[in-house]
Every structure is written in C-alpha cells, then in structure tokens.
Amino acid sequence: MTFPDTHTNRIDLKLVAEMVTPGSRVLDVGCGDGELLALLAETRNVDARGIELSREGVAGCVARGLSVIQGDADTDLTEYPDDAFDYVILSQTIQATRNPRFVLEQMLRVGQRAIVSFPNFGHWRMRSQVFFQGRMPVTDALPYAWWDTPNIHFCTIRDFVTLCETIGAVKERAVALDAAGGRVGVSAPWWFWNLFGAQAVFLLKRG
Numbered sequence: 001m002t003f004p005d006t007h008t009n010r011i012d013l014k015l016v017a018e019m020v021t022p023g024s025r026v027l028d029v030g031c032g033d034g035e036l037l038a039l040l041a042e043t044r045n046v047d048a049r050g051i052e053l054s055r056e057g058v059a060g061c062v063a064r065g066l067s068v069i070q071g072d073a074d075t076d077l078t079e080y081p082d083d084a085f086d087y088v089i090l091s092q093t094i095q096a097t098r099n100p101r102f103v104l105e106q107m108l109r110v111g112q113r114a115i116v117s118f119p120n121f122g123h124w125r126m127r128s129q130v131f132f133q134g135r136m137p138v139t140d141a142l143p144y145a146w147w148d149t150p151n152i153h154f155c156t157i158r159d160f161v162t163l164c165e166t167i168g169a170v171k172e173r174a175v176a177l178d179a180a181g182g183r184v185g186v187s188a189p190w191w192f193w194n195l196f197g198a199q200a201v202f203l204l205k206r207g
Helices: 011-018 035-043 055-063 073-079 100-110 124-133 157-167 190-196
Strands: 025-029 047-052 067-070 085-091 111-119 170-177 199-205
Touching (some): 011 035, 011 085, 011 170, 011 199, 025 035, 025 100, 035 047, 055 067, 073 100, 085 100, 157 170
Parallel strands (some): 047 067
C-alpha cells in the first residue's frame, strides 16, 4: 500500500504502517506527538493507543484526538496484560530506553508482534565521523550533540539481531533503509546492511 505524502514524510513510519494488518489493536510506545498513530488510524483503521513520556508529546497527541497516556517504556509496560495488543511499536526510541532488552521482552509479551525501528550506529557515515574526525557522530538520524542527546544505548543492526537471538525473538521481516530512504538490498548479508543501512525496521514475534 502506498501512502500519500500528506500523512508523513518519514519513510520508516510508512514502512512500519505497511507491516500492520488493518483493523488491529496497536500500542505505540514513545509515540511522540502521535504522527505514527495518526497515520495508522487514517490508513489502517486500527484501534490505536499510545504511551509517551513527555508532556509536550501527550499534549500534541490529544490535540490530534488520539488516545495516549503519559508513561515510561522502561517501567509502565509491565502494567499491561499478556496479548493486550496485536502489535506493539517502538519507533526510533529503543536507543533512548534504559533497559532495551527488558523493553523488547515486554513488548513481545504485551503484543503478539513487535515492530522496532532504530538508527544504525554502524552506518559508514557514523564510522567515518568517529574514525576521521575523532568525534561522536551527528547525522540526520542522530542529530544531537553528545552532551544533550536523549540516546543512551546506541546500537547497530548486528547488535539488534544479536539481541533478538538472545531473547528468542523471531524476525518475520526486516528492512534496512539508506540515508535517502531507499531500501538496502533485501538479500544482502547482515554486514552489508550494517555498513550501508542508516536505519532499520524489524517485525518480530515470539519464538
């Protein structure tokens, strides 16, 4: 399904929405101002809920007419029962959580499937900034200086694959996107994705 540009300019959000079955129950963790929730409600007709840590984000969601509560991914997912949702989504947020493994395990308990998108710290531009400039990278995907970034657990695509294997999560679908939003070769090995993928989106289920 192709979404018009009026919904969102973020390629990763369009890809996440494509992975969600229409009419599903969806929880968006760290939903920001509700851009993804609004996209899912408009294009997939889902029962969309959200959790957002910041008051500003919650206010933005409420202004869009979305069902969102203020909460913390690291602590509040435990309040939800097993299989409460068809999909639990964590978009560009896992690197900002204090305990990524616990959060992912909770997502797969609360939802029948989990969708995770994240910036890839192993991308060649990241590596080149560290190697040639000797400084922490600043890119479009990771625009913060090291002293004011909310990101505390950077990871690469290979790191995330290892985490999935560690907790026994099954990778139903995975897509790497380059800096321009194009898809990196689907049949390429993980090392190639790790080098040329600026970000990645994974659809997971329990093992």
